[in-house]
Amino acid sequence: MSFINYSSREINCKIVYYGPGLCGKTTNLQHIYSKTNPDLKGKMISLATETERTLFFDFLPLNLGQIRGFKTRFHLYTVPGQVFYDASRKLILKGVDGVVFVADSQIERMEANLESLDNLHINLKDQGYDLKNIAYVVQLNKRDLPNSAPLDELTASLNPTSVPQFEACANTGQGVFETLKAVAKGVLSNLNKAGG
Amino acid sequence: MFDTQLVMLEDDYQKVSAVIERLVRDANAKGVFLVDKSGQLVAEAGNMVGIDTTSLASLTAGCIAATGGLAKIVGEEEFPIHFHQGQRDNLHITLIGSRMILVVVFGEQSSLGLVRLRVKKAGTELAKIFEEIKKKAEANAGSADSPFSEITDEDIDNLFSD
Numbered sequence: 001m002s003f004i005n006y007s008s009r010e011i012n013c014k015i016v017y018y019g020p021g022l023c024g025k026t027t028n029l030q031h032i033y034s035k036t037n038p039d040l041k042g043k044m045i046s047l048a049t050e051t052e053r054t055l056f057f058d059f060l061p062l063n064l065g066q067i068r069g070f071k072t073r074f075h076l077y078t079v080p081g082q083v084f085y086d087a088s089r090k091l092i093l094k095g096v097d098g099v100v101f102v103a104d105s106q107i108e109r110m111e112a113n114l115e116s117l118d119n120l121h122i123n124l125k126d127q128g129y130d131l132k133n134i135a136y137v138v139q140l141n142k143r144d145l146p147n148s149a150p151l152d153e154l155t156a157s158l159n160p161t162s163v164p165q166f167e168a169c170a171n172t173g174q175g176v177f178e179t180l181k182a183v184a185k186g187v188l189s190n191l192n193k194a195g196g
Numbered sequence: 197m198f199d200t201q202l203v204m205l206e207d208d209y210q211k212v213s214a215v216i217e218r219l220v221r222d223a224n225a226k227g228v229f230l231v232d233k234s235g236q237l238v239a240e241a242g243n244m245v246g247i248d249t250t251s252l253a254s255l256t257a258g259c260i261a262a263t264g265g266l267a268k269i270v271g272e273e274e275f276p277i278h279f280h281q282g283q284r285d286n287l288h289i290t291l292i293g294s295r296m297i298l299v300v301v302f303g304e305q306s307s308l309g310l311v312r313l314r315v316k317k318a319g320t321e322l323a324k325i326f327e328e329i330k331k332k333a334e335a336n337a338g339s340a341d342s343p344f345s346e347i348t349d350e351d352i353d354n355l356f357s358d
Binding site: 001002003004005006007008011012014042043045047056057059061064065067068069070072075077087088090091092094095096177181184185188189191192 | 201202203204205206209210232233234235236238248250251254255257258261262264265343344345346347349351352354355356
């Protein structure tokens with residue numbers, strides 16, 4: 001969970017982008033990286049295969065500015081989406097404060113979305129977490145594609161508890177920062193509830 | 197394991213820093229880093245100027261997590277000590293308690309034996325300090341005495357205003 005350092009007056013939080021293979025988790029991070037002021041971001045690390053598929057994780061540290069005199073630092077991670085990397089996915093959820101579920105809106109990826117969402121629940125449970133207790137938002141990515149499923153259908157299947165949801169096109173950046181803002185807000189609100 | 201957030205007060209931080217600064221000297225190390233298993237850098241000592249400590253922390257945590265997963269596959273609980281040998285510099289990584297990772301970077305001016313010896317002592321001291329921090333956190337759980345108990349939506353919106 002979050003790490004609050006009173007000595008350096010910093011809050012560190014961990015956000016994980018989860019979702020099926022090729023849904024755009026890495027693209028989300030790449031967009032955030034490309035549009036963020038260099039002073040506010042660290043180096044983006046991608047542990048990927050030669051074909052640029054995420055092998056272990058992508059990592060992007062981000063400073064969002066000060067809140068109540070504390071610097072807020074967010075560490076954004078993605079998981080490898082491909083089904084057979086499940087052991088790695090589980091590990092990346094360690095110490096998570098917020099989760100973004102990135103869904104692929106294409107109608108033929110519906111099953112992959114559902115499988116990944118189910119996998120998220122199982123892996124969180126294995127680590128002793130429950131989605132109800134951590135900041136959680138859903139991003140419906142690839143809304144620009146002609147074969148994307150209707151919004152209400154996706155919402156009904158992937159967001160039954162009506163958590164904050166965003167339509168996105170990570171390639172162009174549409175909806176990317178809105179998603180990040182919502183999950184960061186959720187994480188900070190939870191700090192508030194935790195009472196330090 | 198991560199059921200409570202880690203809150204480090206000034207005096208805890210000073211205690212931790214004192215231990216790892218001494219470890220740098222005793223082990224003749226280039227740098228010592230203390231990392232949370234979730235990938236956050238908790239403290240650092242030594243003179244490795246310009247090194248990307250944020251990435252170091254997240255990759256260390258990833259490495260520990262991956263080998264921890266391997267340990268379970270072969271029927272071990274964890275592999276508590278890791279050693280990576282390089283051409284010039286080496287990494288010695290140890291688990292401290294259930295939550296912390298101690299990373300020592302050392303070169304030719306030191307040796308694996310010396311590092312292991314010094315890490316053992318420092319590790320015990322650090323484990324004790326973090327046990328106290330944990331107890332303190334549990335005792336204070338639920339108290340509203342936090343700078344974040346009054347965060348407003350406006351505060352959060354301001355972070356994203358530019």
